Amino acid sequence: MRRNDKFLILLALLVMFLVYTASVYTRGTELSENNPMLDTAAIQGKVLWQKYNCSSCHQLYGLGGFIGPDLTTTISRKGDAYAKAIILSGTKRMPHYGITEQEADAITKFLSYVDSTAIHYKR
Amino acid sequence: MLIQQPSTISADEVKLPPSKPARTFPPSKAGTLFLTSGIVSLLFGMLFGLLGSVQYLLPDFLAEAIPFFKTRPLHVSLVIAWIFQGAAGSIYCYAPASVKRPLFSEALARVHWILFVVTGLGIVASYAFRHFGGREYLEYPIWFAIPITLSWCLIIVNYFKTIKESLSKYPVYIWMWGTGIIAFLVTYLESYLWLFNSVQSNTVRDITIQWKANGAMVGSWNQMVYGTAFYLMERISGNKDTSRSRLTFFFYFLGLTNLLFNWGHHTYIVPSATWIKNVAYIISMTELLILGNIIWNWRKTLTDAQRHFHVVPYRLLLASDVWIFLNLALSILISIPAVNFYTHGTHITVAHAMGATIGINTLILLASAYFLAITIYQKSVTSKLFNVGYWLTNISLLVFWISLLGAGIVKSLQAKHPFSIDPYEKYLEQSLIWFRAFSYSGFALLIGLSILSVPLLRIFINKIRARSN
Ligand code: HEM
Numbered sequence: 001m002r003r004n005d006k007f008l009i010l011l012a013l014l015v016m017f018l019v020y021t022a023s024v025y026t027r028g029t030e031l032s033e034n035n036p037m038l039d040t041a042a043i044q045g046k047v048l049w050q051k052y053n054c055s056s057c058h059q060l061y062g063l064g065g066f067i068g069p070d071l072t073t074t075i076s077r078k079g080d081a082y083a084k085a086i087i088l089s090g091t092k093r094m095p096h097y098g099i100t101e102q103e104a105d106a107i108t109k110f111l112s113y114v115d116s117t118a119i120h121y122k123r
Numbered sequence: 124m125l126i127q128q129p130s131t132i133s134a135d136e137v138k139l140p141p142s143k144p145a146r147t148f149p150p151s152k153a154g155t156l157f158l159t160s161g162i163v164s165l166l167f168g169m170l171f172g173l174l175g176s177v178q179y180l181l182p183d184f185l186a187e188a189i190p191f192f193k194t195r196p197l198h199v200s201l202v203i204a205w206i207f208q209g210a211a212g213s214i215y216c217y218a219p220a221s222v223k224r225p226l227f228s229e230a231l232a233r234v235h236w237i238l239f240v241v242t243g244l245g246i247v248a249s250y251a252f253r254h255f256g257g258r259e260y261l262e263y264p265i266w267f268a269i270p271i272t273l274s275w276c277l278i279i280v281n282y283f284k285t286i287k288e289s290l291s292k293y294p295v296y297i298w299m300w301g302t303g304i305i306a307f308l309v310t311y312l313e314s315y316l317w318l319f320n321s322v323q324s325n326t327v328r329d330i331t332i333q334w335k336a337n338g339a340m341v342g343s344w345n346q347m348v349y350g351t352a353f354y355l356m357e358r359i360s361g362n363k364d365t366s367r368s369r370l371t372f373f374f375y376f377l378g379l380t381n382l383l384f385n386w387g388h389h390t391y392i393v394p395s396a397t398w399i400k401n402v403a404y405i406i407s408m409t410e411l412l413i414l415g416n417i418i419w420n421w422r423k424t425l426t427d428a429q430r431h432f433h434v435v436p437y438r439l440l441l442a443s444d445v446w447i448f449l450n451l452a453l454s455i456l457i458s459i460p461a462v463n464f465y466t467h468g469t470h471i472t473v474a475h476a477m478g479a480t481i482g483i484n485t486l487i488l489l490a491s492a493y494f495l496a497i498t499i500y501q502k503s504v505t506s507k508l509f510n511v512g513y514w515l516t517n518i519s520l521l522v523f524w525i526s527l528l529g530a531g532i533v534k535s536l537q538a539k540h541p542f543s544i545d546p547y548e549k550y551l552e553q554s555l556i557w558f559r560a561f562s563y564s565g566f567a568l569l570i571g572l573s574i575l576s577v578p579l580l581r582i583f584i585n586k587i588r589a590r591s592n
Binding site for chain 1: 175178179182186190191192195196255256257258259262298316323324325326327328330331332333334335372376379380383384389390392393394395396397398399402467468469470472473542543544545547
C-alpha cells in the first residue's frame with residue numbers, strides 16, 4: 001500500500017463518518033407523535049433517574065446495569081401506580097431510597113414517556 | 124490449552140535478552156507510573172466486581188454501606204480506568220522507541236498522570252458519597268469530564284509531537300495508537316451531547332447517540348490496546364514486516380470502519396432510523412473476515428507459539444488471541460438482528476463486555492507490563508507463580524464467561540420481547556446456579572489476575588523509587 005493510498009482511505013472514511021454522524025444526530029429520531037418531547041415533569045424525572053443512578057441496576061432500551069429488569073415498557077405492562085409504589089418502597093433487591101411523592105411522580109412520568117416511544121413492543 | 128510447555132521454562136527464573144532500542148530510548152517514567160496506578164485500579168476494580176457478584180446471590184450483603192448502585196460504577200469505572208492507564212502507559216513507554224525519538228515531554232506526561240489519578244480519586248469519593256451523574260458507564264458527576272478531557276489533550280499533544288513526521292512511513296501500531304487517542308476524545312465529547320436540550324428532551328435520540336458514543340469509545344481503546352499488541356509481537360518475534368504489510372493495513376482500515384459505523388448493532392431495539400441498523404449489520408458482518416484471518420493464521424500462530432512460548436509476554440498475547448477468537452464469534456452472532464432481539468439486555472451482553480475487556484484488553488496490557496518489567500527493566504519473575512496465575516486466570520475466565528452466557532440464555536428463552544421478563548423473580552431463581560458459578564469463578568479470576576499483576580507492581584514501584592533517588 002503506497003503512502004498516499006493510506007491517507008486517501010483515511011480521508012474517505014472520515015468524510016463518510018461526518019456525513020453519517022450529521023444524519024444520525026438529526027434523522028430518524030425527530031420529534032413526532034410516537035416520539036414526543038419530554039415535558040418539564042418528565043425532564044425532572046429523568047434528572048432524578050440520573051441522580052439516583054437507577055441505571056446501575058435497570059436498563060432503558062437495553063442500556064444500563066443487569067441486576068434489575070429493563071424498565072422500557074414497565075408502565076404499559078403494569079401501570080404507573082405499581083411503578084410509583086415500587087419506587088417509593090423499594091423491594092428486597094431494590095434500595096429504599098426515601099424518595100418523596102413528588103419525586104416518584106416525576107420519575108414515573110419519565111418512565112411513562114419512555115414507554116410511549118417503545119411502539120414496537122406493545123403486547 | 125494449546126501447546127505443551129517447552130522445557131526451557133523449567134528454570135525457576137525467566138529472563139530475556141536485553142533489547143537495544145530500549146537502551147537508547149528508556150521508557151518514560153510517567154508511562155511506568157500509569158501502568159502502576161493502572162494495576163492498582165484493576166485490583167480495586169475487581170474487588171468491587173466481586174462484591175457486586177456476591178450481591179446477586181445475597182441482596183442484603185453490605186447493602187447499606189456499598190449498595191449495588193455504588194459497587195457497579197466503582198467496578199466499571201476502575202476497571203475501565205485500568206484499560207486507559209495500561210494503554211496510555213504502554214504508549215508513553217513504547218512510542219519513543221518505535222519512532223526512535225525521545226518523548227516530546229516527560230513533564231507533560233507526568234502532569235497527565237497526576238491529573239488522571241487525582242480525578243480518579245475524586246470520582247471514587249463522589250461514588251462513596253452517592254454523587255452520581257447517572258449516565259450508563261460514565262456514572263460520575265459531569266464536571267469530572269473537564270479534567271478528563273483536558274488531561275487527554277495532553278497525551279494527544281505529546282504523542283503527535285513525538286511521532287512528529289508524517290504518519291505514512293510508520294508501522295501500523297503508530298497509526299493505531301494515534302487513531303485510538305483521537306477517537307477517544309471525539310467519542311468522549313460526543314457522549315456529553317445530552318447536555319444539549321434537543322438531545323436531553325428526546326430520549327430516543329439521546330439513547331441512540333449514547334450508544335453511538337459508547338460503542339465507538341470501546342473501539343477507541345481497542346485501537347490503543349491492539350496497537351500495543353502489534354508492537355509487542357514485533358519486538359518479540361523480531362519480524363518487522365507484519366506491522367507494515369498491506370494485509371495488516373487492510374485489517375486496520377477494516378477495524379476503523381467498524382469503530383466508526385458498527386455501533387448501530389446496539390440499537391436494533393431502539394426505534395430509530397432503520398438504515399443505521401442496516402449499515403451496522405452489514406459492517407458488523409465484515410468482522411467475519413477478521414475471524415477468518417485468525418483461523419487462517421492459526422497454523423502460523425502455532426509455529427510462533429512453539430518458538431516463543433518461553434517468552435512470558437508472548438504467552439499472554441497467545442491467550443488473548445484465543446479470547447479474541449471466542450469473543451469475536453460471540454459478537455458476530457449477537458450482531459445478527461434476529462439473535463440480538465432475544466439476547467439484548469441479557470447477561471450475554473455482560474459476557475461480551477467482560478470477555479473482551481478481560482480476555483483481550485487486560486491480557487494484552489498485562490503482556491505489555493511484563494514486557495516492560497522483564498525485557499526492558501531486566502527484572503525476573505517466578506515462573507511457577509506466573510504459570511499458576513496464567514492458568515487460573517484463563518480457566519476461571521472461561522467458567523466466568525460461560526456462566527454469564529448461561530444466565531443470558533435463561534433470560535433469552537423467557538423473553539417475549541427484549542423488555543418483558545415476567546415474573547422477574549422467577550428468572551432470577553432459574554439463573555441462580557449460573558450466578559453462583561459467576562461469583563465463584565469471579566473469585567478465582569480475582570486471585571488469578573492478582574497473582575499475575577502484584578509481582579509487576581513490586582517491580583515497577585522499586586523502579587520508580589530507584590529513579591527518584
Ligand atoms: C474479579 C472478577 C470480576 C467480577 C466478579 C466482576 C463482576 C462484574 C459485575 C457484577 C458486573 C455488573 C453486571 C451488571 O450490570 O449486573 C460487571 C460488569 C462489568 N465488568 Fe466485571 N467483574 C470482574 C472483573 C472484571 C475485569 C477484570 C474487567 C475489565 C478489565 C471487567 C469489566 C466489566 C465491564 C466493562 C462491565 C460492564 C458490563 C456491561 O455493562 O455490559 N470486569 N462485572
